[in-house]
Amino acid sequence: MSEEMKIAKVMDLKGLPCPMPILKVNKGIKEVEIGQVIEVWSTDPGSLSDFPSWARTRGHQILKTDQNGDVTRFYVQRIV
Amino acid sequence: MDPKTREDLLKLFQGKLNEAMTFYLETCTRCGVCIEACHVYASMGKVRYIAAYRQEIVRRIYKKYFKARGNVWPSVGDAKELNDMALEELYEAAYSCTGCRRCMVYCPFGIDTQMIMSIAKLLLVGAHSEPEILTLLADTSIEKGKSLDIFKESFLTGIKKLEKDVVKKWKMEAGGTPIPMDVQGADLLFVALAGAHSIIPTAAIFNAAGENWTLSFFEAVNFGAFVGDPGRTQLILDRIVKEAKRLKVKEVCICECGTAFRVMKQLAGKQPFKVSSVTEVHARYIKEGRIQLDRSLLNGVVTYHDPCQIARNGDVIDAPRYILKHLTNHFREMSPDPKYNWCCGGGGGLVALGEETLDFRMKSSKVKADQIKRTEATTVVTACENCHTQLCNLNDHYQMGVDVKFLSSMVADALVQK
Ligand code: SF4
Ligand code: SF4
Numbered sequence: 270m271s272e273e274m275k276i277a278k279v280m281d282l283k284g285l286p287c288p289m290p291i292l293k294v295n296k297g298i299k300e301v302e303i304g305q306v307i308e309v310w311s312t313d314p315g316s317l318s319d320f321p322s323w324a325r326t327r328g329h330q331i332l333k334t335d336q337n338g339d340v341t342r343f344y345v346q347r348i349v
Numbered sequence: 350m351d352p353k354t355r356e357d358l359l360k361l362f363q364g365k366l367n368e369a370m371t372f373y374l375e376t377c378t379r380c381g382v383c384i385e386a387c388h389v390y391a392s393m394g395k396v397r398y399i400a401a402y403r404q405e406i407v408r409r410i411y412k413k414y415f416k417a418r419g420n421v422w423p424s425v426g427d428a429k430e431l432n433d434m435a436l437e438e439l440y441e442a443a444y445s446c447t448g449c450r451r452c453m454v455y456c457p458f459g460i461d462t463q464m465i466m467s468i469a470k471l472l473l474v475g476a477h478s479e480p481e482i483l484t485l486l487a488d489t490s491i492e493k494g495k496s497l498d499i500f501k502e503s504f505l506t507g508i509k510k511l512e513k514d515v516v517k518k519w520k521m522e523a524g525g526t527p528i529p530m531d532v533q534g535a536d537l538l539f540v541a542l543a544g545a546h547s548i549i550p551t552a553a554i555f556n557a558a559g560e561n562w563t564l565s566f567f568e569a570v571n572f573g574a575f576v577g578d579p580g581r582t583q584l585i586l587d588r589i590v591k592e593a594k595r596l597k598v599k600e601v602c603i604c605e606c607g608t609a610f611r612v613m614k615q616l617a618g619k620q621p622f623k624v625s626s627v628t629e630v631h632a633r634y635i636k637e638g639r640i641q642l643d644r645s646l647l648n649g650v651v652t653y654h655d656p657c658q659i660a661r662n663g664d665v666i667d668a669p670r671y672i673l674k675h676l677t678n679h680f681r682e683m684s685p686d687p688k689y690n691w692c693c694g695g696g697g698g699l700v701a702l703g704e705e706t707l708d709f710r711m712k713s714s715k716v717k718a719d720q721i722k723r724t725e726a727t728t729v730v731t732a733c734e735n736c737h738t739q740l741c742n743l744n745d746h747y748q749m750g751v752d753v754k755f756l757s758s759m760v761a762d763a764l765v766q767k
Contacts (some may be wrong), residue, residue: 286543287568292486313545
């Protein structure tokens with residue numbers, strides 16, 4: 270993935286329970302430029318529904334979601 | 350603050366003025382009985398944390414705009430203009446109050462400070478001055494209700510991964526589904542939090558009891574209630590009500606989350622299903638002989654922290670004690686008794702605000718830490734996510750040396766496999 274897409278920042282949120290992943294990603298996305306992509310790792314099962322919902326309310330885009338074992342990787346592009 | 354904003358905020362204020370609220374705003378006699386009732390004042394000793402003082406900030410605005418000065422008026426404070434400075438004071442009052450309602454049980458008139466603070470919170474929402482994090486989390490929950498189809502499949506995949514851990518706690522017969530989802534005609538809909546720790550133990554207990562259950566797609570917690578926004582609170586609640594009706598369940602069981610339980614119980618209105626806390630359901634299984642527990646696992650004194658929204662405000666007091674009787678011979682009550690129990694200090698959205706409120710949460714809850722220490726317990730049990738987080742923080746801060754546990758996970762660990 271990183272070869273095809275330039276990742277501006279990687280956030281390792283493994284082990285954090287809900288709602289921490291959302292709070293962290295909401296902060297983290299503001300630290301990159303508009304148009305840039307962050308890669309976020311989470312093990313919280315709730316993130317699978319929380320992240321797409323959060324992205325829709327805040328106008329960002331989830332470009333891809335990879336599930337590997339217990340870890341889910343989200344690739345989120347800052348749009349606004 | 351421009352006149353238009355003030356006008357809009359006063360409309361919001363007006364909308365809150367039902368009979369009970371008017372009574373609360375017009376009745377305080379400043380008798381002072383509530384002074385020591387608030388854990389924040391009792392721990393920090395600052396006048397601004399007295400329940401009646403918090404109320405007075407809202408009351409003075411009420412006096413200015415809704416009640417002519419000079420009327421027969423027991424409270425003697427001055428009327429106050431609604432401006433930016435007033436908003437700051439409202440913020441300080443509302444977000445240092447956990448809504449525990451301990452002051453209410455002491456007040457001779459039963460004045461509900463939490464309800465008065467709901468005006469403060471609503472004005473802050475109206476002025477876009479509320480904690481942004483809480484609105485963000487509320488909006489995320491609401492969006493989930495609108496777009497279930499988008500995340501349904503990936504959520505199901507995530508839940509599937511938890512099933513192996515459910516089976517480790519309770520072995521099932523071949524072909525059984527450890528975490529059933531979307532089951533039309535299930536008897537019970539379990540509304541958990543998004544974390545594995547909220548789902549796995551209770552799933553094992555349901556399976557052990559032979560319950561015909563199904564897991565909700567939605568998380569129980571209601572951030573709309575924390576931020577004091579009735580519109581958002583209702584939308585978050587409606588997702589679950591709609592799901593329960595679609596599946597035609599007979600019972601909606603709320604996980605260990607105090608606010609979620611209180612909101613569902615008090616605001617869902619008349620529905621074709623009953624609302625229970627998971628603690629009540631677990632107690633019922635023990636009573637009916639549907640699960641057996643091993644009482645020999647716990648050493649040392651065990652005490653129980655009553656979550657305010659479940660005990661004082663939700664009336665679930667006997668069920669956790671009944672369960673604990675089946676888990677240990679060394680249960681010791683905190684003093685004072687459950688109705689007057691000290692709040693953990695993490696309610697009202699303070700725990701959700703995380704690090705930002707940590708210092709205040711620790712300082713304002715010294716009385717809670719002292720109350721726990723007096724029991725000499727080595728295990729502190731509770732049945733609310735917020736309380737659990739706050740008690741863990743207190744344990745670290747005051748070096749209490751206790752184990753803080755969820756009641757449901759203790760039940761799951763003690764299940765006797767038949
Ligand atoms: S509701 Fe609880 S936190 Fe708020 S003023 Fe009353 S005792 Fe204090
Ligand atoms: S106990 Fe009730 S009446 Fe007395 S000061 Fe407190 S809020 Fe007012």
